[in-house]
Amino acid sequence: MKIHALAANNKQEELINFDYETNSNLPHDCIVKVQTCGICHSDIHMIDNDWRISKYPLVPGHEVVGIVEEVGGLVNHLKVGDRVGIGWQSEACLECRDCLRGNENLCNSSKATIVGRHGGFGSHVQVDSRFCFKIPDSLESAIASPLLCAGITVYSALRYAGMSSGQNIGIIGIGGLGHLAVQFAAKLGNRVTVFTTSPDKEEFARSNGATEVIIGTPPRKIKDKLNIILNTTHNDLDWVRFLSLLDSDGTLSFVGVPPSNLSNIHVNMLLNKRLRIMGSPIGGRAMINEMLEIAALQGITPVIEKFPATKVNEAIAKVRANQVRYRAVLEF
Ligand SMILES: [Zn+2]
Ligand SMILES: [Zn+2]
Incomplete structure (x- = not known):
């Protein structure tokens, strides 16, 4: 399947259209049709190669909410049609001491959603289903997006x-x-x-x-x-x-x-x-689920500014200028 994404081709450049093919050989993965994706300062650091780990074309986006459209052969806990969120982390060894304690975020083999792989600024994103989190029904997608990293x-x-x-x-x-x-x-x-x-x-x-x-x-x-x-x-x-x-x-x-x-x-x-x-860096998987439940129960509501995906570069410029009150969310 072809994903229509938005990518930076070089450091500090504006995002342009970029298509890539999904990989069907990853049985734990699922393909999520993106509804909303927050813009986090870490996306900007990655676009600018501030941490010297960026690879181009770089598709940012790690506050993703969307609908599961395809699941790999080993995915049991999610089904097509589920609404899920994806945050900064999308891989861990799941076997080390930290992972076994529920601290996947501290795992030495931890990998990020937008480092060496393509993130959520696009029609879809392919990601390890074990780092996809079901979004409680009462949380609107645009509201849930910033919870996946900032929250x-x-x-x-x-x-x-x-x-x-x-x-x-x-x-x-x-x-x-x-x-x-x-x-x-x-x-x-x-x-x-x-x-x-x-x-x-x-x-x-x-x-x-x-x-x-x-x-x-x-x-x-x-x-x-x-x-x-x-x-x-x-x-x-x-x-x-x-x-x-x-x-x-x-x-x-x-x-x-x-x-x-x-x-x-x-x-x-x-x-x-x-x-x-x-x-403290982000949070483990159990903590993410707990945080989403509490956000739904207690009505935690990020204050957001929405932008259509076509205005991605405007939105990024506003985040760079610190003018967004208080989290920017793209709608796809
Ligand atoms: Zn972030
Ligand atoms: Zn681990």
Whole structure:
């Protein structure tokens, strides 16, 4: 079967039409007719070859939702007509210690949907069915798309930082990742404090469920110390100040990557209050299913801007300029 996709032929170039044939010799694979696909900053990094792993023609797209149209001979858990989502990861060994613990995202043989293979910007995508996730009926496809990368990234990070209910949770940044983190934390019954540098985002933070919004430099003390602080930004911030806002046994977790190393954090600061600093990449398969269920049950709703697939280059330009509020989704 021929897939009509959109690809960059060289780094930093606009996407153009690109057709390729599916491979029928992969019995675990399925072919999904794409309905919607989010545009993530990682797609842009891949188009630009920022990580020096891009191969061209490069078909981006790893927040895919669509309908299963064909299944390979060994696919039992999906059938033609199922609506599924595909995220950043599309392969793991499924045998190593991490995979057997449900941490496929930590597997050394992990492969990404758009690295060395073609992603979701197209009529269809061919992908390992073991990394396709059924989308609950109540989640509209365009709404589900950003959950497959942005949503699972923040949800898994919060869970592994120990998020339950009745806690005080801080979220640094209220963009594409941050607004979803606020929703998950708030809808699961936590008090959420948002840290932002933009005064004009206060109302948006509150509309997503934040109970406190701290604009600009964080204070030295806050009334309710935080159990978790999740950083979703890519800035160098005063991490010592943030650590001082954590309650005992608190965790400072990173999904956004600041450019500099974390320096001037003295171990005594961690030791005295038994604090932890952690990072977290996407999420394992069980966690993705759990996140989708919770999103459906709790009405987690990414704030999106939709674009027809024909306007892909306009949409990418807007993502590059940081002008999308808050996740861009292409409709095919
Ligand atoms: Zn992504
Ligand atoms: Zn593995």
